[in-house]
Amino acid sequence: MRRLLGSVRARATLAATVVVAVALLAAGTAVLLSLRSNLIDQAGTQAERSARAVAADLAAGKPYDELSLDDDDRPVQVVDATGTLVAATEDLERISGTGIDAVHPRASTGRVADDDDRAEEDREDRKDRKVREGKGDEGDDDSLDPGEIGERTTVTGGSATLDGTTAEYRFAAVSVDAPGKGLLTVNAGAPLAAEQSAVSTATTVLLIGFPLLLGVVAGVTWLVTRRALRPVEGIRREMAAITASEDLARRVPVPATHDEVARLARTTNETLAALQTSVERQRRFVADASHELRSPIASLRTQLEVGAAHPGLLDLDGAVEDTVRLQRLAADLLLLARLDAGERPGEARFDLAGLAAEEAGRRAGVTVRAPEMVEVAGSRGQSGRLLANLLDNARRHARSAVTLAVRREGAWAVAEVADDGDGVPEGDRERIFERFVRLDDARSRDDGGAGLGLAIARDVAVRHGGTLTVGDAPAGGALFVLRLPLARPGASAR
Template sequence: MRRRLASVRARATLGTTLVVAVALLAAGTAVLLSLWTNLSDQAGTQAERTAREVAAELAAGQPYRALSLDDDDRPVQVVTEDGTLVAVSEHLERISGTGTDTVRPASPPAAAPSGDGEGDGAEGGDGDSDADAEDDDSAGAAGLRPGEIAEDPAYSDGSATVDGESADYRFAAVEVETEDRGTLTVYAGAPLSTERTAVRTALTVMLIGFPLVLAVVAGVTWLMTRRALRPVEGIRREMAAITASADLARRVPEPDSHDEVARLARTTNETLAALEAAVERQRRFVADASHELRSPIASLRTQLEVGAAHPELLDVPGAVEDTVRLQNLAADLLLLARLDAGERPAEARVDMAALAREEAAGRVRVSVDAEPADVSGSRGQLRRVLANLLDNAQRHAREAVTVTVRREGGRAVVAVADDGDGVPEADRERVFERFVRLDAARSRDDGGAGLGLAIARDVAERHGGTLTVRGTPEGGALFELRLPAV
């Protein structure tokens, strides 16, 4: 039992720890994803801000060489609509994740022609009508008017090497429509090193903290489970002591709590009380049966011994009477044993009216008033009930015994009434106990062994019915048998 309790504690601890571990894993994953998303969005916002600053300069007609591309260490690219790199931040040695992997413009910027303020770029900036027409067509395709910056940037992740240091970046791409250079795309990056550092720090904290949390959960669960199961161990020890001593008067300790363990203790004590009562009834039954059997056996032995010594003095009728009494008592004890063992009655259809007439036939002072009322059960056991009730009524009746059979709803009711002294109200349940005879002065020959009514009630209950006693208006006793009707 101790190993079982330990196993229960282990299973409870393991189950709780696993549940908490899964919950922590899910929560940690959600936290890391949320942290990474938020920090990445912040990097994207920073990259977008840089890209828009450069786009605003381009929209204002700022030459490529005059753009603010080297204010910090963030990589910036300016790419034409056909993918040509026309401007790039200084010290950019390598880049990936943008529109182009090149880090040098297609041709170095040239001096601007005399009035347009712009001659940079490989594609010209010569200001002729054909270039203007192409720019106008490009602007129309991009959906932007000259000098307008796109509202929605595009984001991507990549890496870059600036001044010999490589890092991961979040890039923002912002389109801008210029007057004379067509649609340009500005790529600006913001480093993700801070975000990655924060995520790694949070992950490290989780990797250290989660095992500690799980250890605390496992320890607390183990201790709490042991404390909760301590009363169970007390119940086990007491039950083992009861089994060893066979003392059914002992009871297991009941905790002061109102939980399942307390209910288990109360139920165990109720079971012990019922078992003690059953054993006590069995002891009384054995003692009473031994006492009842002793008298006819002793009487029969005496008569046989006298007959063996003096044949002329042998009381044959008395010996036969004692033998019959002994046989009936043995039959009663056998029937009670079968009823106590839970034997189910046969499922036969029995007409209680016909059975009452058959059992009353040949008996003096017995009248029957019966209507058909069929029940399901053992014909022999139900006949025994009627015989016991009639025997009891005839012993106590002054002049007459009346048997009535009727139907009441779904019940068949058999009533046996006598005009005797009746049964005192205080003894109306006691008369159905085994070996009980209310008239202590009555002889055993006249009163029987006190098993008839006990057998009658047991048979009635086995058939799903009841047997009760009450008084009649004339003062006698009325025994009423109620059985489920078919």
């Protein structure tokens, strides 16, 4: 069960089914309550209609024995002002809910006026008594005129037994002042059998239909979710195959849609492409580093072996030179490893113009133009390494002159290193910043280096939020342009 619910498909189907079930339950309950209320109101209306029909006969002066009380098999009671049942349906055997349990009429014990003056006097007495007791006013049903039917109807629920059959009823009570009989109350009932049957039928339909509808919802959701998640499963299988085969050249299938799954597939392929590039770059880096390390190590070993066998032939200067070269190469590889690991350059402020003057002073033939202080933030050591690599590269290719200029340019600090050499072909101006790239293949490694200087320079520039590009110098050689953001006012000075 836990494994099944671990599926997105299963959870989506369960969630949709639960939501629909709650909605259907609420809707079904509302429908049943509304249906029951409407049918009960209809029964109350029918009961009121029957009560007013009997009241109309009484208001017209019909005697009790001529009233139509046995039509439609509906229970009817006529009660006088003293609470005595004076007329009722003939087959009525039991009744409850009207306040009068009697089912057999008796002679009225209420006082009936012998003439109009006495009747009018009784009505006035009832009106005055009601007003004094605060129970009503002259518009109440107790103050009706002869032949008048009260406007107020009291509806209650109850039950009755007619001719041996017991059922639920809705009773309506109406007052009438019958001529010669005084104030009477007519209780008439309407059966609730139709309401109960309709509610029972609706409940049965809902109980049968709800599970079927929930089954349809669950099935449709299961199928739709399966179709929607099919591309995701394809992506998962392909990623599993790529992981097993370690073939980063493979790509996941991209569905022909424009939804989130298609965007996920495209992003996954972009990630795989970036990962493939990174891995290939790392492999080339390891291979090139091993190749570059092998030459000075082999040379140093040869010299030491010759020196061990023939001490007089030991070239100490060559051994020292190979050791220094090996040390520099190891330092370059270590710096590149730190840069690849995302080492932050820091936020220390320093003067780029002063740093440029220091680096130029260590090298002969370099002209410096730095008329003002230019403060930047970052690693002073890495920035010095950047300028040193650019100057060494320029001196290596220059015929006679190397120029280093530092200035402000808007929000940027700009350092330019120019030489009067042959320059860099336009097609190779990005390639020279790759690791272990040397354009002059015929040049010896001792003179040309390992091809890491410009790669380190660009990586340091990028880590400091700047750029490093190459173009044509005014003297015809190469012009390397370094741009670094000026130090913010809040940066710490060091």
